Amino acid sequence: MTSAPTTTMPAPRKHLLDVLRFGAAFAVVVYHFTATPTASTYWGTDVTALFDGINQVTRYGWLAVEAFFVISGFAILWSSQGRTVAQFTGSRAGRLYPALWACVLVTALLQSVWTGGRELSVGDTLLNLTMAPDVFGAELSQVVYWTLLVELKFYVLVGLLMLLGPLTRGRVLTLALAWPAAGMLVRGFGYPEVAEHLVVRHSVYFGIGMILFLLWQDVSARREAEPDGTRRALAVDAGALALLLVLAGDRVTTSSEHAAALQGVPVHAGVAVVVLLAVVGAVWLAVQPGATVREPHLAALCVLAGALTYPLYLVHTQFGWAVTEALAGQGVNAWAVLVAATTVSLVLAAAIHYAVERPFSTRLRRAVTRRLTPGPTRPSRPVAPDDRAAQGHDAHAVRSQDVVAQAQQARVAA
Template sequence: MTRRDSSPASVPESSPATTGSAPGKSGRLVAMDGLRFAAAAAVLLYHFTATSTATGYWGTDPAEAFPLLNEVTRYGWLGVELFFVISGFVIVLSADGRGVAGFVASRVGRLFPAYWACIVLTAGLQQVWSGGRQTTLTETLVNLTMVQDLFEVTGVQVVFWTLLVELKFYLLVLVVLALGPLTRNRVLAFATLWPLVGWAAQEFGAHWLADLLVPNYAPYFAVGMLLFLVYRDGFDLVTGVLLVGGLVLCVLRVLEAAGRASDLQGVPVNPVVTVLILLASVAAVWATTLRGRSAPPRRLAAVLGLVGGLTYPVYLVHTQFGYAVIDLLAHETTRMVALFAAGVLSLGLALAIHYGVERPTSAPLRRAVQAGLLRCSDMLRSRGLLPTWDSKEFDPQVTRGA
């Protein structure tokens, strides 16, 4: 599988799609919310001021259009790798203490409302804008599944490929959950074996298995999972050794991606700078989870919570809508004004999706999926088609949030 036109590796990014719970009254790691939004902003600026795709809308190479800004934003694709590290932490945190049905319901309720809204909005945009990605009605409908790449159907937004990577991660978490609670040993085994088996599948030509295990991105998720263990259980020698090993794999992967980024953008992407940004990103994730740190002021926590809520919809909508704004304004005003307008529209749409779609629909959808899965499991068990597991291994915590 090859990475899409706007990113230098192979298969999309993290999605940035979830927010985890943390002990305490706030129920959130609000500093991580801010980190997620920073990653989304980096990806947005990368798409607008660094990718070769943007050349067609600016009318010139992005490095020439933004000579100083491009020196920084050419590394913005690393926001995706940061998303995957955060996802490794947050998704295991979300799954911890949940059963199979609860985990599936929480992911459906969290991912699909904003995603479907983005597809509808993008389909409307393409009725009045002839640029960007043009998809047929059938292709647009297939996009509603979130697995359009499996059918070799173009995603209506550039970043959609990353969501399939996330879904594959969720599938693997689901398999581990089906075996029982997320004990330390299970998470350690998961975080260790997944990248290694994926690498072996890639090296020995087992393409179907490599496609499932996404070896180019597995190390990032694995590091996030190990950081979760440090957060939940404390640091120990075994976790520390595996964390170092995971970081080594991440460095090797990101060095490969840096070469592809240089080729894609047509500008030098310094491998040393790339590695330093990656390591700083991992350190930042770890820092947001440290226990005993003072809580941020209430107003700052509220702002971080808001931008955390906007991260996913901003990530979903920014490319097509941002490119449309740039295409419209690039030759009518200054480039900085066009860039600012593209960012403002992306944020405005994200606010509308968050408050108009996600907030009213995510929880009801989660509850409906949860109830449906429980009914199906009860029916299958009553017919002897499913083992009579302990309720904690399948049943969700009905009152737990997404």
């Protein structure tokens, strides 16, 4: 074990991680508007021909979801450090549910007046509020909501791991490697449905993010001249990352075939693998010490981009397609329609962020944390007003083999 850090000063916010998250969300938006068969329905023509130029790029936009999972693997471990299970659960609830509830409700309003959208029953709409409508066989309010259950399963696994004790390196490595391995074994033994419940198709991306987090810690520890044990830790990190990248490359190759069949255009596996590697490299670069924007106005813009990522992701498909159908049907220029659909999605995302997330996320986080904290005991430290680590905000940079215990020791020492 390495020694505990001697300071609890927060690490600089990772502004480029904010930008990367927003870029991934924007890629999903453009993918849904210019590359999917559903989009062709609302445009009234084949989007692969209508947007032939940019479609050569946007047809790979589905990889942005994999990027989100990689970022989540890193950010969730970061946000869990120094927190109890109650605090971790509260942070996730406060971060995710207010925006989701708002998006589901405004989407239901749209669907009540727009005949071209999804026609959900009241029951299905209410089940979408749980973040796990798939479990109940309900129709999704928006097509992207399937990823929410995948994320939720990851949070549950991390929460269960926290119940066992501190998130040691060994436990994190075990989760990162054993999760995809278990899924593949289950599938190999002829239980594909169970493998789907284990989200084996996506677990490798979370694993990559988790290993990047450990690697980030160990590189930081070595940079700060901590004991030579970091050399062995770095070797283990590198080996685990290489293994997961191989598995992810195989996964992306298979997904490329599915994407090509869905879109009816060539989706080259080699290009997809390169994009995946570029995503992993971008995440790594985004969390380096120099990845901080110091110009105040530009930094504020990065923060806003990170804040809009989640509501933009949640709200864009139904509203964007409604705008597309309305304007394209009137013969409006395709590029003007695309700009209008994207702008409406961004404006709605901003409205949800300012009107719902900012006033209610902190309240829900604190309420859930208090509810789950046993007896009169209060959290060991105040709950942050926003989920800083998950959005790339300041967080305690714990540079040890024990992600949680060392941070707590440092606070006591201070």
